[in-house]
Amino acid sequence: MTENLLDLKIIGPIIRSSWTWRLVRLAMLVLLVMMIVYGWGQHALPGVAVKDPLMYTSLTTFSLWVVWMMAMVLIALIAGRSWCTICPVGWFNGIVSRYGLRQDLPSWAKNFVPVTLTLVLLQLLVYFFAIHRFPDYSSILLLSMLALAGMSGLIFRRRAFCLLFCPAGAVFALYARVAPWQLRVKSSHVCAGCESKPCIATQPFSRKAILGNLHLNWQAKPEGCPVELVPAEIHDSSACTLCLNCAQTCCNDNIKIGFRAWFTDLVHGVLKPGESLFFLVVLGLLTANFSKVHVDLREAIFWIPERLTLAVGWEAAGFYPIAVAWIGFLFPMLILVPGFLVYLLGRIRIVDLDNQAGSESLNQVVEPPVFGKLGFWGLVSRMIQTMLPVILMAHLALAVVKLNAKLAYLPLVIQDPSGVKSFLAITVAQTIPAPGVILSLDVIKWMIVGFLLAGVVSSCWVAWRLSHQVLAKTKQTFFVAVLVNILLLSGLYGATVYEWLFVR
Numbered sequence: 034m035t036e037n038l039l040d041l042k043i044i045g046p047i048i049r050s051s052w053t054w055r056l057v058r059l060a061m062l063v064l065l066v067m068m069i070v071y072g073w074g075q076h077a078l079p080g081v082a083v084k085d086p087l088m089y090t091s092l093t094t095f096s097l098w099v100v101w102m103m104a105m106v107l108i109a110l111i112a113g114r115s116w117c118t119i120c121p122v123g124w125f126n127g128i129v130s131r132y133g134l135r136q137d138l139p140s141w142a143k144n145f146v147p148v149t150l151t152l153v154l155l156q157l158l159v160y161f162f163a164i165h166r167f168p169d170y171s172s173i174l175l176l177s178m179l180a181l182a183g184m185s186g187l188i189f190r191r192r193a194f195c196l197l198f199c200p201a202g203a204v205f206a207l208y209a210r211v212a213p214w215q216l217r218v219k220s221s222h223v224c225a226g227c228e229s230k231p232c233i234a235t236q237p238f239s240r241k242a243i244l245g246n247l248h249l250n251w252q253a254k255p256e257g258c259p260v261e262l263v264p265a266e267i268h269d270s271s272a273c274t275l276c277l278n279c280a281q282t283c284c285n286d287n288i289k290i291g292f293r294a295w296f297t298d299l300v301h302g303v304l305k306p307g308e309s310l311f312f313l314v315v316l317g318l319l320t321a322n323f324s325k326v327h328v329d330l331r332e333a334i335f336w337i338p339e340r341l342t343l344a345v346g347w348e349a350a351g352f353y354p355i356a357v358a359w360i361g362f363l364f365p366m367l368i369l370v371p372g373f374l375v376y377l378l379g380r381i382r383i384v385d386l387d388n389q390a391g392s393e394s395l396n397q398v399v400e401p402p403v404f405g406k407l408g409f410w411g412l413v414s415r416m417i418q419t420m421l422p423v424i425l426m427a428h429l430a431l432a433v434v435k436l437n438a439k440l441a442y443l444p445l446v447i448q449d450p451s452g453v454k455s456f457l458a459i460t461v462a463q464t465i466p467a468p469g470v471i472l473s474l475d476v477i478k479w480m481i482v483g484f485l486l487a488g489v490v491s492s493c494w495v496a497w498r499l500s501h502q503v504l505a506k507t508k509q510t511f512f513v514a515v516l517v518n519i520l521l522l523s524g525l526y527g528a529t530v531y532e533w534l535f536v537r
């Protein structure tokens with residue numbers, strides 16, 4: 034474990050070199066283009082009854098929905114936003130933005146609302162078209178993301194796509210608060226005394242390449258920090274995309290990147306209001322997704338949208354928008370209600386009005402406000418924040434189960450990226466067996482139990498630490514209230530895991 038990888042002898046210069054990351058990002062961009070090309074036009078197979086035959090054998094769907102979507106949870110748990118270091122879409126957005134109109138992003142757009150709506154839209158696409166099952170739909174999605182990254186780059190400065198439209202980046206930002214990984218300055222005094230500040234400079238400068246008599250001049254356009262951070266002022270790891278621009282350009286070797294204690298940003302910081310909203314939507318979608326394998330629980334969660342759809346007389350397609358509005362916004366708020374009620378109950382004071390002396394002294398006592406010094410939103414944000422570890426571990430559990438079940442398709446996907454031959458060989462000709470799981474159910478089910486327990490214990494510990502940020506008089510009430518929410522949520526997950534892995 035090291036606090037600064039840049040100090041390591043061999044690894045340090047590799048990380049610091051901009052060419053390392055240019056090459057890796059270029060390789061990722063090539064892979065992305067291959068995913069678009071191989072998936073293009075691939076939907077069903079003539080004469081095959083299975084509706085989504087290429088779901089796991091196509092390079093496009095396998096790489097996007099199995100490998101990337103699931104492995105990213107593991108990466109985020111250990112190394113926060115490290116995926117953003119090599120993300121080809123953010124990189125493409127940053128490059129285009131240097132040559133476009135370079136408009137400033139309006140401040141109202143930086144409040145997580147656009148990215149929350151993008152997540153909701155993606156969920157609707159999954160419901161309506163099952164885009165995760167078909168290579169052609171997934172190709173269109175990837176191409177649209179690249180086009181959007183290019184267009185936002187043409188209009189806005191820096192990585193507007195990452196801020197506005199990337200739900201993955203916003204999820205990484207949440208999990209980066211938990212991860213034991215950070216980029217910081219070594220000394221803020223060194224930054225205060227630095228006049229040139231190349232880490233955030235965006236002014237173009239001239240460059241010349243010389244080879245004998247050959248001279249080549251050009252104007253370099255530095256990107257600066259793609260998300261407008263000042264390294265000396267970073268207090269949490271949620272916004273930094275770990276592009277490493279500041280590490281590469283700092284003229285005082287004042288940037289460090291490496292390990293730290295788990296949960297650092299969670300117990301010392303607080304989610305912004307927009308971030309809390311985004312997290313609530315993630316909580317709702319993930320919990321609904323998790324509950325899919327527990328029939329009774331699933332029916333209970335979707336009971337209200339189903340009744341509502343019937344009540345308004347909409348057909349099946351009308352159910353999806355109602356279901357997304359329910360599980361994305363209302364259902365997660367409902368999860369908060371019991372804890373919130375417990376908190377309010379704990380704040381009730383009973384006064385004996387018949388006791389004259391008591392009522393007089395009551396008028397003289399200055400009561401702290403019901404929600405303490407943090408106010409209503411500050412309190413709710415902290416309540417939401419305590420649930421982050423348990424959600425992260427539930428997300429990890431889903432990811433590990435999926436990877437365990439489907440990662441063995443990888444050799445087939447490499448041999449036949451379109452997935453057609455592999456599918457036919459497995460199901461029609463039956464010349465090769467369907468790839469199985471990597472770890473047995475007996476191993477995986479106890480792993481999942483361990484993840485969930487770790488999430489619950491961590492959430493309780495975070496709740497305990499955060500309770501010290503509220504008024505001394507209310508901290509026990511706050512702690513008990515969030516404990517109720519954490520236990521309710523873990524009860525939902527625990528029931529699902531029991532039904533899914535121990536009963537079936």
Ligand code: SF4
Binds near residue numbers: 116123124199
């Ligand atoms: S925020 Fe999204 S698009 Fe931007 S670098 Fe991260 S993953 Fe890529």
Ligand code: SF4
Binds near residue numbers: 232257259262
């Ligand atoms: S702080 Fe540094 S590493 Fe983080 S996004 Fe800004 S330039 Fe990139």
